Amino acid sequence: MHNLNAVTANVSYRYDGSLAGFYCCVFDSYARKEIPAAISSDEDDNGQIPLAPERWVLINPGQALRVRDGLAIKGTLRARDLLEHVFLSCMERRETALLAFARTVFAEGSRVLERLADPLVARLLKAEKGLLGEAHLLTGFVRFTQTEAGLVSIIGPKNFVLPLIAPHFADRLGGEAFLIYDKTHGAALVHEPGKPWTVARMEPPREQPTDDETRVQALWRRFYKTIGIAERENPVCRRSHMPMRYWPYMTEMKEFYPGYNGS
Amino acid sequence: MDLSDKLAILADSAKFDAACTSSGSNRPGRPDGVGSTVGAGICHSFASDGRCISLLKVLFSNACVYDCRYCANRRGADGPRAAFTPEELAELTIAFYRRNYIEGLFLSSAVARSPDYTMERMIGALAILRGKYRFNGYIHAKAIPGASPEAVRALGMLADRLSVNIELPSEASLNRLAPDKTRAGILEPMSQIMKGSEQSYLESKALALSRVQPSAAPRGFAPAGQSTQMIIGATPETDRAIMRLASGLYRKYRLRRVFYSAYIPVSDDSALPALDSPPPLLREHRLYQADFLLRFYGFDAEEILPEDSPSLNAYLDPKCSWALRNPERFPVDVNRAPLSDLLRVPGIGPKSAERVMTARRQTRLTIDDLRRIGVVLKRARFFIEAADTAQGPRVSREDAVRALLDPNAGRFGFEQLSMFDSMDRGRRLPGAGDAPTLRDAVEEAVACITSTL
Numbered sequence: 001m002h003n004l005n006a007v008t009a010n011v012s013y014r015y016d017g018s019l020a021g022f023y024c025c026v027f028d029s030y031a032r033k034e035i036p037a038a039i040s041s042d043e044d045d046n047g048q049i050p051l052a053p054e055r056w057v058l059i060n061p062g063q064a065l066r067v068r069d070g071l072a073i074k075g076t077l078r079a080r081d082l083l084e085h086v087f088l089s090c091m092e093r094r095e096t097a098l099l100a101f102a103r104t105v106f107a108e109g110s111r112v113l114e115r116l117a118d119p120l121v122a123r124l125l126k127a128e129k130g131l132l133g134e135a136h137l138l139t140g141f142v143r144f145t146q147t148e149a150g151l152v153s154i155i156g157p158k159n160f161v162l163p164l165i166a167p168h169f170a171d172r173l174g175g176e177a178f179l180i181y182d183k184t185h186g187a188a189l190v191h192e193p194g195k196p197w198t199v200a201r202m203e204p205p206r207e208q209p210t211d212d213e214t215r216v217q218a219l220w221r222r223f224y225k226t227i228g229i230a231e232r233e234n235p236v237c238r239r240s241h242m243p244m245r246y247w248p249y250m251t252e253m254k255e256f257y258p259g260y261n262g263s
Numbered sequence: 264m265d266l267s268d269k270l271a272i273l274a275d276s277a278k279f280d281a282a283c284t285s286s287g288s289n290r291p292g293r294p295d296g297v298g299s300t301v302g303a304g305i306c307h308s309f310a311s312d313g314r315c316i317s318l319l320k321v322l323f324s325n326a327c328v329y330d331c332r333y334c335a336n337r338r339g340a341d342g343p344r345a346a347f348t349p350e351e352l353a354e355l356t357i358a359f360y361r362r363n364y365i366e367g368l369f370l371s372s373a374v375a376r377s378p379d380y381t382m383e384r385m386i387g388a389l390a391i392l393r394g395k396y397r398f399n400g401y402i403h404a405k406a407i408p409g410a411s412p413e414a415v416r417a418l419g420m421l422a423d424r425l426s427v428n429i430e431l432p433s434e435a436s437l438n439r440l441a442p443d444k445t446r447a448g449i450l451e452p453m454s455q456i457m458k459g460s461e462q463s464y465l466e467s468k469a470l471a472l473s474r475v476q477p478s479a480a481p482r483g484f485a486p487a488g489q490s491t492q493m494i495i496g497a498t499p500e501t502d503r504a505i506m507r508l509a510s511g512l513y514r515k516y517r518l519r520r521v522f523y524s525a526y527i528p529v530s531d532d533s534a535l536p537a538l539d540s541p542p543p544l545l546r547e548h549r550l551y552q553a554d555f556l557l558r559f560y561g562f563d564a565e566e567i568l569p570e571d572s573p574s575l576n577a578y579l580d581p582k583c584s585w586a587l588r589n590p591e592r593f594p595v596d597v598n599r600a601p602l603s604d605l606l607r608v609p610g611i612g613p614k615s616a617e618r619v620m621t622a623r624r625q626t627r628l629t630i631d632d633l634r635r636i637g638v639v640l641k642r643a644r645f646f647i648e649a650a651d652t653a654q655g656p657r658v659s660r661e662d663a664v665r666a667l668l669d670p671n672a673g674r675f676g677f678e679q680l681s682m683f684d685s686m687d688r689g690r691r692l693p694g695a696g697d698a699p700t701l702r703d704a705v706e707e708a709v710a711c712i713t714s715t716l
Contacts, residue, residue: 116622117622122635140308142363144361144362172298173292218267220362223319224308227316242308252364
């Protein structure tokens with residue numbers, strides 16, 4: 001469905017991993033009338049040999065903005081949201097798929113969003129669903145520890161959910177200083193009372209818990225163990241609602257995670 | 264008694280209450296307070312029984328003057344008794360909330376002294392939480408049957424959701440097992456809550472139209488409405504009676520949810536199931552499925568269980584069961600059928616039905632398309648026509664029935680099958696006593712259901 005006066009070229013785009021950088025890849029693809037064989041970034045530097053000779057795509061904020069605005073005008077805000085959501089997701093080779101999607105939006109407008117059964121659209125929707133689902137789960141599964149500097153949490157999500165959960169926590173805990181560190185992506189959401197939140201690359205936090213913290217955590221663990229009904233025990237149901245990969249980061253679940261060593 | 268022991272006693276006493284949802288209220292944070300609410304609700308953890316933990320679910324006190332025979336906290340029961348102080352409970356809630364352990368508080372209580380005295384204590388705790396601690400998160404509070412309208416009003420002004428438990432599916436059972444409670448003492452507050460909550464909904468709409476900042480709007484009376492719960496399997500009511508009651512409650516009292524709670528024996532009482540009888544979990548599961556059909560699929564209680572079918576089918580989910588009983592309604596043409604007909608197809612839910620409506624605007628949908636959209640073809644394929652389906656009979660009825668049998672029926676355990684009084688058009692479905700193994704029971708059920716089609 002996507003194609004239009006552009007041919008697949010023996011070139012691989014490389015960009016800085018930012019959304020603006022990706023939009024510049026889309027711009028270049030139009031400017032050069034070519035579809036790159038692959039698009040890669042510093043983020044996914046896995047030592048693989050590129051499929052085709054690499055070309056660096058430089059960031060040009062004006063070009064990025066043209067593409068971004070164009071998506072909303074030619075398509076709809078929903079089309080652009082879908083693209084920007086999938087960009088945050090953990091979908092493999094998402095840039096190539098998103099370039100194809102962007103080209104389709106520019107060619108056909110928002111109609112493409114109705115083609116829910118189209119393999120490309122279905123794939124993007126599935127990736128978006130995974131991202132939004134994980135963001136929703138983490139609004140519940142994030143666990144803060146009280147430190148002298150404020151509330152600190154560590155998470156290990158598959159998708160880059162920090163920008164999505166940031167407004168929720170900033171609104172809810174507006175008067176609190178807090179930090180949520182994403183171990184998978186090496187980035188943190190930082191909030192201080194009265195200031196806008198930020199998401200940036202960062203080293204893992206090293207703040208120590210306050211003296212009272214152990215007591216509160218013990219109360220929570222005791223509540224957790226008490227509230228389950230023994231006669232209804234159902235480990236499969238628990239795991240399907242709360243996959244085990246979240247457990248190591250959760251105060252009440254750590255000890256149930258295989259290989260837990262008491263720390 | 265230290266706080267940890269108190270918490271354990273009062274959480275243990277509250278654990279049989281099924282409701283732990285934090286939905287129905289959408290309120291942004293406030294600059295002068297802590298907390299917000301989210302319309303869809305948020306689960307913060309899942310307990311060892313697989314149930315969601317959204318709220319700090321506790322009783323204010325578990326020392327009851329009532330003697331309801333099905334209740335672990337009844338006057339005559341053994342076991343430790345405790346009560347929070349209002350300040351203690353408020354502080355604990357805030358400590359848990361700030362760490363994102365919970366979405367808010369679920370507060371119920373045993374009847375300490377009298378219904379109004381109990382309500383006064385609960386109101387005191389919530390007032391500290393909302394006032395001193397400026398807590399703006401979710402609160403679900405239980406209205407005590409028999410409390411005065413003034414007390415219910417005061418409680419509702421502090422809570423997002425209220426609930427009054429209907430307890431048992433019939434008045435006769437209530438009279439028999441809960442001598443201190445009356446049907447009227449339950450329905451009166453329910454009716455008051457419905458009116459109050461509706462009024463505050465209209466007021467909030469008016470405020471929104473006059474462009475009052477959402478974060479400055481007052482909370483109002485029980486903005487998340489009310490729910491209730493009933494105990495299943497302690498008394499002889501049929502599934503049909505239960506579904507008719509639930510559907511009446513949804514209509515008459517605008518309940519957001521009815522919860523069904525499989526009875527777990529708490530005492531050796533000749534009026535109740537024996538201490539070693541397992542809770543009817545599969546039956547509870549089927550009731551929840553039927554409840555979803557009422558709320559999201561446009562089914563009527565009479566359609567789910569007509570007069571000649573008093574019980575839900577142990578082996579089939581209620582939607583498959585309805586579809587097999589009504590072959591004249593199928594096949595449904597996914598490229599033409601209205602939304603209401605799509606919703607009747609097993610394997611198509613509210614979301615996939617909407618997606619089918621959208622996707623078919625531009626193309627005639629094939630079976631592969633439906634799969635990508637999220638239709639569960641394992642069930643749907645027997646009931647639909649798509650662009651590429653072949654004409655004529657595709658499979659034998661027996662194979663269709665076998666494919667539709669709910670694999671969960673087995674997962675709940677063999678003995679659960681016996682807790683149904685299941686008849687299919689006059690033929691009794693096999694239970695644990697009728698067949699040597701689950702596999703035999705399933706084969707017998709297939710034969711039985713097929714023969715009645």
